[in-house]
Amino acid sequence: MTTQSPALTGLDTDWLNETYLHLHRNPELSMQEHATAAFIEGQLNALGIENFRCGGTGVVGIMRNGEGPTIAFRADTDGLPIKEGTGADYASQATGRLPDGTEVPVMHGCGHDTHVAVLLAAARVLWENRQGWAGTLVLLFQPGEETGAGARAMVADGLWDRAPRPEVVLGQHVFPYAAGTVHISSGTAMALADALKVTLHGRQSHGSQPQDSVDPIVLGAHIITRLQGIVSRELAPTTPAVVTAGTFHAGLKENIIPDRAEFTLNIRTLTPEVRATVLDAVTRIVNAEAHASRAPQPDIEHIYDFPRCYNDPEHTRSVVAALRAELGEGQVVLAPPVMGSEDVGWLGDSIGVPTVYWFFGGFPAEEKNPPVNHSPYFLPVMEPTLTSGVRAALAAISKYLA
Structure with missing residues (x-):
């Protein structure tokens, strides 16, 4: 079965759906996407699209089609350590091992299976309709988005020395949101x-002798x-930021005050300036309370960081025009930034x-409270989600390469 679009024609939705189902059933953890990378390579090789490995389990495809602009389009590939609870007959039964060796269930709880299937389908349509565009499209199938390691790994592995440098990166x-709609921000996304x-660090003591202790649990609570x-109190009410304490570990027995405690923080900010303010405040407060x-x-250890995802306003205007021409004026919403993070930047x-x-x-559209990303119940409807994702990708790509 095929579907027709003003962007380009020839999308095989049966193939698209089967590709998605395969990916959904076979998720892999961040930086361990070996079978996923091999599957992507197989699809690109079948079409005759030049490709190479990058960043360990990343795959880069290069579609050269004469003189014209060079752009890149990114899809992330990793799954999450979550046990799928959707009940779908194609639900993931996969398991994987965390870096510490712990065996965990794995699912595509953030839709990266959708991203890969959509980009492979868009590449297939473009490759089979080469008369309709000119230039070079760099396909970035990026591992490790969930840990913030993948994009850096590809860049460190010489991505832009080995692939043509684009004038814009799309993703x-x-x-x-309602299937068939697009939400996009201009500026910080x-x-x-x-x-x-x-x-x-504290000083251990018996619970009945607190005067002999330095209690790290009470310290941590403060x-x-x-x-x-x-x-x-330190940021203006109009300045968004989030400081979350996600874990707290201390002690082994109720009547022993331990000698140490550990907790982790997750911090979200929208500008480098606010980020610096918040990080400085965290350091000041932790040391002062101690x-x-x-x-x-x-000891304050930086575990990881994600960059800001910033949409260039001029390019965003061009992409919005293309998306609205393809999907409809009311289907493309200019939205405020979200506090989630991405390493695509x-x-x-x-x-x-x-x-x-x-x-x-x-x-x-009638589902009032759909599951959020990273939920064991996150399961987009296959259609029109997949088809509209391909249409959006093709419309944006065609804005540059038509």
Whole structure:
């Protein structure tokens, strides 16, 4: 079965759906996407599209079609350590191992299976309709988005020395919006993110003799409570930021005050300036509270960070026009930034070229509370989600290469 689109014709939706089902059933953890990479290579090789491995489990395809602009389009490939709870007959039964060796269930709980299937289908349509466009399209099948490692790994592996340098990097992400719609921001689209691990050092004592202790649990409680004042009291009410304490570990027995405690923080900000303000405040508060508790100076470890995803306004206007011409004026919504984070920004930022990144819907319009990304119940409806994702990709690509 085929579907026709003003962007380009020849989309085989049966093939698209089967590709998605294969990917959904076979997710792999970040930077372990070996079978996924091999599957992508097989699809590109079958079409005769030049490709190479990059960043370990990343795959880069290069579609050269005469003189014209060079652009890149990115799809991320990794799954999440989540046990799928959708009940679908194609639900993932896969397992994987975390870096520490722990075996965990794995599912595509963030829609990266959708992203890969859509980009492969768009590439297939373009390759079979080469008379309709000119230039070079670089296909970036990027691993490790969930850990923030993949885009950096590809850049460090010489991505832009081995592939043609684009004038813009495009990308999209399925989200719990109505299928057939696109939501896009001009300027900042997604937040910077930082993850910190804080280790507090105390002095152990029996629970009945607190006077002989330096209690890291009480210290940690004061720190975490005080950290919430950064957003409410150190930033303007119109300045978005999030400071979340996601884990807290301390002690082994109820009547022993332990000698250490650990907690982790996740921080989201929309500008480098606010990021610096929040990180400085975290360091100040952690150290000051430790001093107030007679505790040694804590250890603050930066676990990872994500760049800001910034949509170049001029390129965004062009892409919005193309998306509206393809999907309909009312189907493309100019939206505020979201506080979630992405590492797609590394790809363009590393060579100083702009990015345009948008969200496309994956759930029925009448569904009032669709599952959010990273939920065990996240399962976009296959159609029209997949087809509209391909149409959006083709429309944006064609804006540059038509």
